[in-house]
Amino acid sequence: MTTLARRNVLGLSIAAGIGAIGVAVGVKKQTAKPNHLRPPGALPAGEFESACARCFKCGSACPNGCIKYYGLGDGLGRAFTPYITPRDRACTLCGECANVCPSGALKPFGSTSEEWRANVDMGTAQVSKGQCYSFNGRTCGACYRACPLAGKAIKIGLLETPHVQADACVGCGLCEQACLHLPQAIRVIPRETRDRTLPGEGPEVS
Amino acid sequence: MCMTSAVTGYFKSLGSDTPPTAYEDIELADMVTHWGHNARGSHPIVFWRIADHKANKKIPTLVVDPRRTGTVMGYEEVNEANSYHFSTINGDIAIQNAIAHVLLTSHEEAIAWDFLKGHSTGWEDYVKGVTERYAPEKVQHITMIDPKYLREVAAIWAEASIKGRKNGKGGVLSLWGIGYNQHIHGQNNTVSLINLMALSGNIGRPGCGPFSMTGQPNAMGERLTGGLTGRLPFNEGLSNVAWRDHIAKVWRIPPERLASVAKEENPGMAIGMMERALKGDVKAMFLIYATHIDLPDQNTLVRPALNKTFNVVQEIYRHAPNNLYADVILPAATWGEWVGGTYIQSERRFYVCDGTANPIRGTKPDMDMVIDKGRAIATALDLDADAIFPYKKMANGFYNPEDVFRDIVIASKGSDSDLTGMLEVEERDGVALYDQIRNHRGIQWPAPTYEIARNGGTKRRYMEQEGWDGKPYGGFRTADGKLHMHLCEQNYEGREEIIAQLSRAGTEKGFYMIDNLHLLEKARDNGLTPELPDFDFLNKRWDEVPVDKYPFWIGLGVVYEHFHTAKTIRSGTTKRLVPEMYVEMNIDDAGVLGIEDGEWVRVISRRGSYEARASIGLDSKVKPARNTVPRGYMFSPWNLSVGDSADPEKNRWLANAITHRAFDPVSGQVDFKKCAARIEKIRV
Structure with a gap:
C-alpha cells in the first residue's frame, strides 16, 4: 500500500x-x-x-x-x-x-435526475435529421432508450424520432454511444464548443 | 409456428384465410386493441401510425399483454387517460367473453343484432353462453383483471362500436401477434376474438375488423401458396377434389398423383413429425431454413429426433444450427442475391423484391433448386419434366422468377384469391406483372378483374366490400356465406389433472403427444396451459425452492435487435445493443429470490435449462431493459438461443431447452408462452 x-x-x-x-x-x-x-x-x-x-x-x-x-x-x-x-x-x-477528485476540478453532483440537471453540463446533444434513421422513416429510438433522462432530455416523437430538450440534456453522451448510424446522427456538442460565440465557430446546425 | 392459429381460426370463422382489413383502416378506427402484440417492437410503423392517430383523434387503445411493453408505455405517453392495459396470463378468451357479457347485459345498443341474424350462425349459443357463464366477476380468477376495470373497457368498446356503425366507417380494430397465436388454444383465441368483433358489429366495414399481424415478410405468401400440409394454393383444402384437379392441371401433373397425396396424413404437424422421427416412423427430413431451434423441447424431442433422421438442409449460412444435424447441405443464395421474387405482407399485398448482389459462387437461388430437383424427380418418375417445368434459364444462368409468378397468377383463376385481372392488364395495357406491382407499390389480392387489378387490388374483404359483380364473394367465404360463431370456453375447473397428464411429455419415456391428442383437445377446449407453476413456492429464496418445484411462469418471445437464431450477434452494432441472453424479472420476485440485477441465473424447467442474466426493471444494466413483467412471470428472448455458440456442447443460451411440446391440435402451433420454471443463481 x-x-x-x-x-x-x-x-x-x-x-x-x-x-x-x-x-x-x-x-x-x-x-x-x-x-x-x-x-x-x-x-x-x-x-x-x-x-x-x-x-x-x-x-x-x-x-x-x-x-x-x-x-x-x-x-x-x-x-x-x-x-x-x-x-x-x-x-x-x-x-x-x-x-x-482532490482538487475540486470535478465537483460532486449528486445521484438523482434533478441533481444531474442542476449540476452537470458536459454539453448538449444535437440530432442531425438528415442522418437519423427515425427522421427518415425507419423507426429506431436507440438514443431515446439509452438516455438516462429519457422523456426529459430526449422526448420521443412520431416514428421514434428523438427531440432533444436542451434545457434538460446534461451531455452525458449515452445517446451518441447508442446511435446505430455511422457517423453518429446524434452527438454531444461539448460545452466549450456550444458556448463559443464567435461567428463561424459555433456548433454546426443541420 | 407463427401464424397457423390465425390461418385455421380465420377458416373456421370466415371460411377463408383472409385478413379482411387494410392498413388504411388504422386512421379510420375509433378504438384499437392489441392482443399478444408488442407493436412498437414488432411492427413499429403500424404502432406509430396508431399512436399518431391516437394523438390526433384521441382514440382509446387497449393492449392485452402480460408485460408492460413499449407499446403500453408509448400509448400512455400519448394519452394516459384512454390507454388501457390488461396484464393477463392466458386469460384472453375469458376476457373476450367477459367483454361480450358486459356488452350484452349493460350496453345492448352496441350489439349488432341485424348482422348476427342476417349474416352469422351460432350466435344464439354464443350469446347464451357468455351471458350465463362469463360475468367479469365470475371469471376474474381466469382473466386476472379487476372486473370494474374490465367493465370500464367494455363500455369504451361499446361506445367505439356504436360510433363506427353510425358513421358507416370506424369501430374497433383488433390486431394480434404471435403472442396470441402460440397457445394450445391458439385457434380458439382467433375464433373467440372474431366472435366478439362480430357481436359488436366490428367486421365488414372500413375502419374495423380482426387483423392478424404477420411476422416475417412472407408468412402470408407461404399461406397463400399452400405452405401448410393439407392445403392447396389459394385457400383451398387438399380434400377439395375439384380444386385439386384444377391445381394438377395448372401444375401439368397427372391428377392421380396429387390425389394420392391427399391420402397422406401428418398427425401432430411439426411436433408430430419430430415425435414420429423419435419413434422411427419418419426417416428423413428436408429443412429449408426452418431452423430447428425454434421448436420446443430441444433436449428430449427435437435434437434426439434429428440425430435419428437423414437430414437434407438448404441453408444460406455456414454456421446455421441446422447444419450441425445435416447429412447433406445445399448452399443457397439469399433473396437479396440477384434473383429476387415476390412476398406478401399482412394486408394481403404483394411486393416485388429485387436482388442487389450476385450470389456467391456455388450457391443457387431456392427457386432454381426447387425447379432443378423437381425436374430430376419428374425424370426419375418417367414424367415429362419439360412440360411440368417449362421455365427457361436466362443469360445469367438462373430461372426468371417472373415466369413462375405468371404460373401462380394463372393458377389462381376462380379461387378466393383470384389474381387473373393482372393478366388482363398485361394484355390490354402492356404492363408486365412485376411492373404492375412495382407501379402500385404492391397489389392486394384478390384482383380478379381488369379494373380491380388496375386499381391495385382489393382493399377490404367480406360483406360485399370487394365491390364487383359476378364473383363468388358475397358475405363470407363459408359454404353458406355466413360468419360462423363458435363459443370458445375457458374453464379452469379440474385443470390440475389434465395438466399433470400433459406434463408427462418430455419427462416420461415413451409418452408421445400424438398418441394423446384427446388430452390436447381437452386442454384446448378448456383454454388451459401446458404447465402450471407451483404457486406455493413463489415466496421463497431461490435456494429454498425444492429441486422438483417450478414456481414461475416463463414465456419466450423475440428481442427485436436480433434476427432469428441470433446470426446478427456477429454484427457489432446489434451486439452492442443486446449483447447477451437475459431473463426479465419482476423487481419483487427478484427481491424474494435474492437475485440482483445483472446476476447470471439458470432458468430450469422439467425438461431442460438455459443461462441468462437477470434483467430487473427499466433501469436494469442488462440490455435492452424496456419492459417490465408482472409478479410470478418471467420472459426471455428465444432468438439469442445460439448467440453464444451453435455447438450443442458449448451452447448455454438455448431457450427452447425448457419449453413444452404441447400444441394446438388443429393449427399445430406450440405453446411457448406459459411454461413453469425455477430460477437458480449461478455461483461464480
Whole structure:
C-alpha cells in the first residue's frame, strides 16, 4: 500500500510539475479538444485546467472505464487532463470521479435526475435529421432508450424520432454511444464548443 | 409456428384465410386493441401510425399483454387517460367473453343484432353462453383483471362500436401477434376474438375488423401458396377434389398423383413429425431454413429426433444450427442475391423484391433448386419434366422468377384469391406483372378483374366490400356465406389433472403427444396451459425452492435487435445493443429470490435449462431493459438461443431447452408462452 501511495504522490508531483513548468514558461491554457467532453461536474474551461492536479484519480475511480487522458503530444497545457469520447464509451453519471477528485476540478453532483440537471453540463446533444434513421422513416429510438433522462432530455416523437430538450440534456453522451448510424446522427456538442460565440465557430446546425 | 392459429381460426370463422382489413383502416378506427402484440417492437410503423392517430383523434387503445411493453408505455405517453392495459396470463378468451357479457347485459345498443341474424350462425349459443357463464366477476380468477376495470373497457368498446356503425366507417380494430397465436388454444383465441368483433358489429366495414399481424415478410405468401400440409394454393383444402384437379392441371401433373397425396396424413404437424422421427416412423427430413431451434423441447424431442433422421438442409449460412444435424447441405443464395421474387405482407399485398448482389459462387437461388430437383424427380418418375417445368434459364444462368409468378397468377383463376385481372392488364395495357406491382407499390389480392387489378387490388374483404359483380364473394367465404360463431370456453375447473397428464411429455419415456391428442383437445377446449407453476413456492429464496418445484411462469418471445437464431450477434452494432441472453424479472420476485440485477441465473424447467442474466426493471444494466413483467412471470428472448455458440456442447443460451411440446391440435402451433420454471443463481 505504501509503495502505491508513494507512486501516486510521485506521479502527482511529476504531473503537477509539468503543469507548473508549462505555466511558468508561458504555455497557453488548452481546453479539451473540440469533440471531447470533460468528465461530469467539471469546472468551466480554463478554471478546470488550473484546478486539475493531473492526479489520475478520476480515471482510476471510474467503474465504467470511460475517462481517458491527454498525453504530452496533445499539448503541454492539456497534458494529463481527463476527457471522454462518448461514441467510444459514454459517461453513466455514476459520480465516482467527482467524489474522488482532490482538487475540486470535478465537483460532486449528486445521484438523482434533478441533481444531474442542476449540476452537470458536459454539453448538449444535437440530432442531425438528415442522418437519423427515425427522421427518415425507419423507426429506431436507440438514443431515446439509452438516455438516462429519457422523456426529459430526449422526448420521443412520431416514428421514434428523438427531440432533444436542451434545457434538460446534461451531455452525458449515452445517446451518441447508442446511435446505430455511422457517423453518429446524434452527438454531444461539448460545452466549450456550444458556448463559443464567435461567428463561424459555433456548433454546426443541420 | 407463427401464424397457423390465425390461418385455421380465420377458416373456421370466415371460411377463408383472409385478413379482411387494410392498413388504411388504422386512421379510420375509433378504438384499437392489441392482443399478444408488442407493436412498437414488432411492427413499429403500424404502432406509430396508431399512436399518431391516437394523438390526433384521441382514440382509446387497449393492449392485452402480460408485460408492460413499449407499446403500453408509448400509448400512455400519448394519452394516459384512454390507454388501457390488461396484464393477463392466458386469460384472453375469458376476457373476450367477459367483454361480450358486459356488452350484452349493460350496453345492448352496441350489439349488432341485424348482422348476427342476417349474416352469422351460432350466435344464439354464443350469446347464451357468455351471458350465463362469463360475468367479469365470475371469471376474474381466469382473466386476472379487476372486473370494474374490465367493465370500464367494455363500455369504451361499446361506445367505439356504436360510433363506427353510425358513421358507416370506424369501430374497433383488433390486431394480434404471435403472442396470441402460440397457445394450445391458439385457434380458439382467433375464433373467440372474431366472435366478439362480430357481436359488436366490428367486421365488414372500413375502419374495423380482426387483423392478424404477420411476422416475417412472407408468412402470408407461404399461406397463400399452400405452405401448410393439407392445403392447396389459394385457400383451398387438399380434400377439395375439384380444386385439386384444377391445381394438377395448372401444375401439368397427372391428377392421380396429387390425389394420392391427399391420402397422406401428418398427425401432430411439426411436433408430430419430430415425435414420429423419435419413434422411427419418419426417416428423413428436408429443412429449408426452418431452423430447428425454434421448436420446443430441444433436449428430449427435437435434437434426439434429428440425430435419428437423414437430414437434407438448404441453408444460406455456414454456421446455421441446422447444419450441425445435416447429412447433406445445399448452399443457397439469399433473396437479396440477384434473383429476387415476390412476398406478401399482412394486408394481403404483394411486393416485388429485387436482388442487389450476385450470389456467391456455388450457391443457387431456392427457386432454381426447387425447379432443378423437381425436374430430376419428374425424370426419375418417367414424367415429362419439360412440360411440368417449362421455365427457361436466362443469360445469367438462373430461372426468371417472373415466369413462375405468371404460373401462380394463372393458377389462381376462380379461387378466393383470384389474381387473373393482372393478366388482363398485361394484355390490354402492356404492363408486365412485376411492373404492375412495382407501379402500385404492391397489389392486394384478390384482383380478379381488369379494373380491380388496375386499381391495385382489393382493399377490404367480406360483406360485399370487394365491390364487383359476378364473383363468388358475397358475405363470407363459408359454404353458406355466413360468419360462423363458435363459443370458445375457458374453464379452469379440474385443470390440475389434465395438466399433470400433459406434463408427462418430455419427462416420461415413451409418452408421445400424438398418441394423446384427446388430452390436447381437452386442454384446448378448456383454454388451459401446458404447465402450471407451483404457486406455493413463489415466496421463497431461490435456494429454498425444492429441486422438483417450478414456481414461475416463463414465456419466450423475440428481442427485436436480433434476427432469428441470433446470426446478427456477429454484427457489432446489434451486439452492442443486446449483447447477451437475459431473463426479465419482476423487481419483487427478484427481491424474494435474492437475485440482483445483472446476476447470471439458470432458468430450469422439467425438461431442460438455459443461462441468462437477470434483467430487473427499466433501469436494469442488462440490455435492452424496456419492459417490465408482472409478479410470478418471467420472459426471455428465444432468438439469442445460439448467440453464444451453435455447438450443442458449448451452447448455454438455448431457450427452447425448457419449453413444452404441447400444441394446438388443429393449427399445430406450440405453446411457448406459459411454461413453469425455477430460477437458480449461478455461483461464480
